Amino acid sequence: MNENRHSVIIIVIIIVGLILLSKLFMIQVIDDSFLRRAERNAVQRIVDYPYRGLVYDRNDELLVYNNPVFDLMVIPQEFNIVDTAKFCKLFQIEKEELKEKYKAARKYSWVKPSPLIKQISNTDFARIQDYLIDYPGLFVMTRSVRAYPDSVASSALGYIAEIVPRQLERDSAHYYNQGDYIGHSGLESYYEKFLRGKKGAKYKMVNVRGVDKGSFKNGQLDTASIPGLNLQSTIDMALQKYGEKLMKGKRGSVVAIQPKTGEILSMISAPVYDPNLLAGSAYGKNYLKLRNDSTKPLFNRPIMAMYPPGSIFKIVQSLIGLQWGIITPNTTFACNKSLVACHNHPSPVNLFGAIRNSCNPYYHQAFRMMINQDISSNTFTDTQIGLDKWHEAVEKFGLGNKLGVDLPYESSGSVPSSKLYDRIYGKGRWKYSTIYSLSIGQGEMQVTPLQMANLAAIFANKGYYFTPHLIKSINGNPDDIPEEFTTKHDVGVAPHHFDMVHDAMAEALYGTAMRAIIKDITIAGKTGTAQNPHGEDHSVFVAFAPKEDPQIAIAVYVENAGWGGRAAASTASLMIEQYLRGHIERPALEEYVLAGDFGD
Template sequence: MNDRRPLILASIIVSIALVLVFRLFYLQIIDDSFSKRAERNAIQRIVDHPYRGLVYDRNNELLVYNNPVFDLMLIPKEFHVQDTARFLQLFDLEKETLKEAYAKARAYSWVKPSPLKKQLSTEEFARIQDYLIDYPGLMILTRSVRAYPKPVGASALGYIGEISGAQLERDSSRYYRQGDYLGLSGLERYYEHTLRGKKGVKYTMVNVRGIEKGAYKNGELDTASVAGKNLISSIDVDLQAYGEFLMQGKRGSIVAIEPKTGEVLTMISAPSYDPNALTGAQFGTNYLQLTRDESKPLFNRPIMATYPPGSIFKVVQTLIGMQMGVINPNATYACNRSLVACHAHPNPVNAFGAIRYSCNPYYHQTFRIMINQELSKNTFKDTALGLDIWREAAMKFGLGQPLGIDLYNEKSGQIPASSYYDKVYGEARWRYSTIYSLSIGQGEILVTPLQMANLAAIFANKGYFYTPHLVKAVDGDPEAIPAQFREKRFVGIDEKHFDLVQDAMAAAIYGTAGRAAIPDIEIAGKTGTAQNRQGEDHSVFIAFAPKDDPKIAIAVYVENAGWGGRAAASTASLLIEKYLRGHITRPNLEEYVLRGDFTL
């Protein structure tokens, strides 16, 4: 009997195993109820895209908001269409578009949703939503695109667009996925991490027809999205709109800064475009048209265009010369036109008169003393050493380098060093006579309009500036902006030297820029005419006002408009009055600027 126990035990184990195998066979092969129930329900992981932060102007007027759009998505594994012609008609698609989208979706993922038709408007979504139930594998993903209540400020605000493959590869944070939108230019790009918010995720049960059956696990695994933070920009939208109005039909730039803070009041690149053109389903078409436009509306002139500063640079030369002790404010120099051309004005002139009347020979002579200071016994070496000392002083004004505004692609301009001329002419093969045009802001000196506006702010502040910036608060907190925008930057010139400069600039308004004078508002300004080898010279003007309590510093460039006292000075004067008074009292000057005939 004991010998039979192992057999009995083995028989029992075999019997149990046979029962389990048969049951498993029955469930998997014969009875398909479980598989059907599984097919009837599936779990979908839906990303909850956050609302992008809003952008306001300095007076809390809305500049940028979100407009809902809908992406029609397909899941290849579940997608089935019996009547293709009817499907194409209902969803307003071409057959080739459907085939390409399906192939691309399969290549991406067999089970994850991919876009079939992007950025449907609310009206388009309303038209198709009742048909979605008839087509398995279709779903709607709600997103938002940007919208602009006033069509201004495009170059500063920037635009958003779909992330590219290259950008996805560079995304080390793995935040973005195919089809996501992000800032591509302007403030949208610079403050992308602030504006984008935090994604959420929702898990839902859906049946085979794509109908939601409720939250998975009662939403225990769901996370809510967090909206992006709002930006309070420094832009005055009314001033921005007025400046763009004045620059219609012209090419150039306007930058205005609040001197005491470095906040950019307006940044105008002309010609511009309606920022609403680069939103929604027509983004690609409109972007292509803008890139092909010969006037280059996408080129952000205030930070990317470089020009010779012209006579405006004479103010910088005066300050550097006085700080070096080379220029004595009371010493006079003859307006010797055999050295360099000049226009009629009282002769001779001291430092005050040189700024007021923009005397070229004065700066030819004083700059030569600055450069050739007999620092060694070698004449060439003296010039090279003197130039590099001068260059170091000039760069403290924020020239020859990016200022660091909260925009990407800012150009540095150029303040040439001795090494530059060594490369061009060869070492010891150039002299002061080679570079004297630097004395009057011509030659190889190049600046951006932003740098010129910043110079006006430096003159207004008597020797310091804040890095220009376009955002003054994040979610209402002024301390949340990057720290570098709250730090004073001194230019290395004693404050006492600025009194003469300010007085001379105020007098210059009545000497070379009479049109810029505003009744009851004292302006300090300086005209310039930037040489242009490819056509008519550029009209340039910088100013700040009121002189004794500056609230606005401005630079205006009008390309191919000639003398600075006409186009640029007139435009700047109107903007100053608009900002300080809120209205214009000189309609004839406004008409003159709008007409655009600056020959008179």
């Protein structure tokens, strides 16, 4: 009996021993997961962040470059401070902030690094680097922030900032980690995948106290970061700087386009802010200050603000009426002010005179002919049919929908259709007398300054446009720009209809915008006054020049500046002269615009 029990015990010991030996064999020979875990405890993975691509203007002038900065990282398990006051003074951090950062790091991971102090400048790093050895668990990670040599084009360029949770959730490629930086607006956001580059990694051995013991496996697993691609933008920095100078102290927008290509030469959102404010360690403080500013400098007016197009829309009405054969250059109407208010000018007028004098009653009557074509004997149905046909024609001019510019957060504007009025008044309960304000670009119509500049390009091109864009080449290759920016869009109006319109627009300056006239350069333009229910109306002007061979199309909005022939026309004229001549020969007009007193 005892012998049997002894044998059983021996057998059990042998079996347990075999199991342990098998497990040990699995751990040491076959399954290397424990080895990898052990290595991770002794190996630090340091991300090698790439330099973002640079951004140049159309003439190869540098707009955006990189400045190296340093993030002070902490590993909570190894971090220890003997004298907190001394540490805070040395590293220029408040005691409460230090506690919060350390608490957040511990919550994230006890053994993985977290940022303790971000974006330390070169100067500050030189001051503290010799003291880092005194604080176990601290090491420095090199990054870069954006810098702007001329501090221009902030609304077009955008800015980078730390990634937010919703952006992390959308990162299907799992490129980003919490704490990484990403483009938040402008070109920085739209072309993020080109600008960001590819991360690298370095692995180093550390002992139990976190002391660096050299590279892991002689650097065999290290990978180098790959810098982002450089972008050449379409912006003309000299023109951009001049436009920002003219718009200083004002609110509004300037958008200038090269008509034959759709390249945006200048995009100004006033008031302008210095893009350097949103780069570096002061980002958070400066961002809050800009966001809370009542003048809304972060609001990208050229693509986000929406206004009634006003009298400028009369050019679109003229072209659609000509194309449909509803009106001809000889169609004549009296300036009947009982229909709609108008300023004093000769009457009656033909189409040329209507454009030149911006005659409101003319378009009231012409628009009625376009909308009510007696397709239906029912007035309400006839108006609904006509309006929807008109709506379709207007949309071809790039209105009522996003143009597709290479910037985020573009607004679409609004061109009303029968659905809108059915919703407001009820189906079959509205007619022409309800919607006649559309005839002169008022009422429910809304456009962005970018769309207005694109209209000027359409007029210049006699019936087509390329989607406005800010990219000229990627890494020196112009063939890499997206196809949608090289596709021609036809607006459905025959080119010959534009000839008389061009002549009338050039002549209109002598009636409504004398200040815009430039000696030896023929400008074709149109003033407008966008109604503003909250105060003084907005001054609007669109133009292209030279009329014979257009090189620039422009739209200017100056908020609360009244009549378009003053602030907007003067600003646009100076921008045109600067672009075509490279200098200004009308200092008095320049002083007038800079002063900003547009009372006369």
